[in-house]
Amino acid sequence: MNTNTSTTAIPQMPRAQGQENTLHFVPTEQFRQRARAALDDPQLRKSFRGAMDFLQGKRAAQFPEADELEALRDLGEAVRQHALARLPELLEQLETKLRANGIEVHWAETADEANHIVHAIARQHAATRVVKGKSMASEEIELNHYLAERGVDCIESDMGEYIVQLAGEKPSHIVMPAIHKTKGDIGHLFEEHIPDTPYTEDVDTLIQTGRRALRRAFVDAQIGLSGVNFAAADTGTLWLVENEGNGRLSTTVPDVHIAIMGMEKVVAKLEHIVPLSSLLTRSATGQPITTYFNLISSPRREGEKDGPRHVHLVLLDNGRGQAYADEQLRATLQCIRCGACMNHCPVYARIGGHAYGTTYPGPIGKIISPHLLGLDATAELPTASSLCGACGEVCPVRIPIPQLLVRLRTEANRDPEESVAHPLRGQGANHSRSEQFIWRFWSGAFAHPRAYRALRWAVTRLRGLAPSQQMGWTQHRTPLKPAPRSLHDLLRERDQPQ
């Protein structure tokens, strides 16, 4: 492939970025520290508050009729539940249909297996350059890092993903990856990394700079890599949703296309995607439809002049099977990744996406990450919620997110030794013997009148022993102290005839 025929000046691709800054997850255990740091960052707070208000307004404007929204949510839920109920069968049907269409299908139980598959395909084609459309599944398995270590460069082509790749960061939102950055941040980033680029805050200029910088990547890459929004088992169709055109370029111009898809995304029929696609674009960015719906059903056929000659689909489990096994937790897999839950979450709006330390932040991240990474690494996440219920109210496929958060808290607090029907990886990560003892003592005292009376007597008489420092409570409030007389005593006195 000749790269020197260009007549326009193309800046040198800043390709080494992904390699120099190996993008590892920050340990999720430090969630509290990161959340506190984010709360103390006024610029970050402002970026997220502005973005959340904007996205909430856009979504609301797309659903002027409450009846239509509720009916569509019912449909979305029904489609996803129907597909999940038949998931093993639909995956086999999808595989059969895709193979008949000429698309190769690979199965990956773990992130490592998925990375291995992509690398093996790259080796088959002696590929050293991959251009990527947006794919959260590839973020989840840390593909860029894996390939970079093996001499294969990945270039993110979604504008937001490109910006965070240049900055050596991770996406802070699943739909708008660079939502935490201001145009000033991006102006400096482009000035530093892209040759002949003066600083500007003009968004049109910045986007044209990004376009120019990435143009060559589409021409030069031997492999295009993308995610998948929906897959139809009946026709063997991969349905990709985007606005920029980088997804179409990545899946059309290179000779090889690899798509990575969480295995839950298949539905029974192409028609079933009609309500889902409407829910997705309206919930995510408040658009009636995105600029491109790109439906891929086969590699380039005989006589066609463009499109990849090899198309691969990697079906990814990576912990999803654990959520599937439990009837209640299975609802987690209904998700269509619109991001509305994070856009409406008071916690996400205040701490931003990076504080979570996981690929998927916000409410959906709190309920999916424990399956991907284990509760031992994520036990604090389900507790980072006031259970206000906003996420469940806006979810286009009616995932009962607050209930699932409570369930995951229960599993994290459960005795690690306790045997349950569907144990979660990391069960009991938050289990505390002293806490359990206190609860047992409490329930014992409240279940036995004699013990309760003794406890009441002791608490009212020994109230002077209440500590004056009560951790977070006394930071802004006076210490808690038991009353000198119990309600029981007061009522008895009142009712006694004078």
Next chain:
Amino acid sequence: MSLDTTSARSRMLGRLRNHAPAAPATTVEALDASIDAHFAPRRAYTPLALSERIAQFQQMLEAAHAEVIRASTASWAADLAQRLAAAGVRSLLLDTACAEGQALAAALPAAVQARSYARPIEQWKAELFDTVDAGFTVARSGLAATGTLVVAPDANAPRTVSLVPPLHVALIHARTLHADLHAAVAAERWSEGMPTNLVMISGPSKTSDIQQTTAYGAHGPRALWVVIVTDDTGVTSAQPGAAQ
């Protein structure tokens, strides 16, 4: 390096099978019926006359920053040729095998060179990216509700024609407009066979990835012109929901 993933496959499917519910809560027939029951009555409230559907299609496209040109069968080619020349287009990629492509090529002034997609992409990739100013395609159909072109690329009008040049010009025959996606999928029987690639296009390429500010021409065409051609015989004769 082995690419045999059959053991992962059997483990993944095995685990799913062990835990799958005995039967889905709804049958596929019931689900299909509820989807139809949602979309069909809503369409009944919206204007079904073709002229009104065209107006909706145009309004949605313009809201998405596309330029809409209304023309008749007799006049569109000359009109478009003139606009292309005025916009400074020098190299136009089009399908010379179809009637519309031939008509446009014949109408082009000398300043605009018509090119056909003669070779596979790998033989002229850099040239395609760097020297073509505009691509002309004929849409298979359209969706009025969302202002969407349904484009099914083929050997003569490959996918990159509507994607790589900075200007995409799409012609759509008004009679092919559907009310919405649900109607198009059913009327065109998508489930009976999909082309290699089918694209729905609802405006020029755009992004809001920098501070929620929309900018056009992210990676695909910076501009989209949609030429809506209405039959000279009058638009009211067309059947609602009909496609071609």
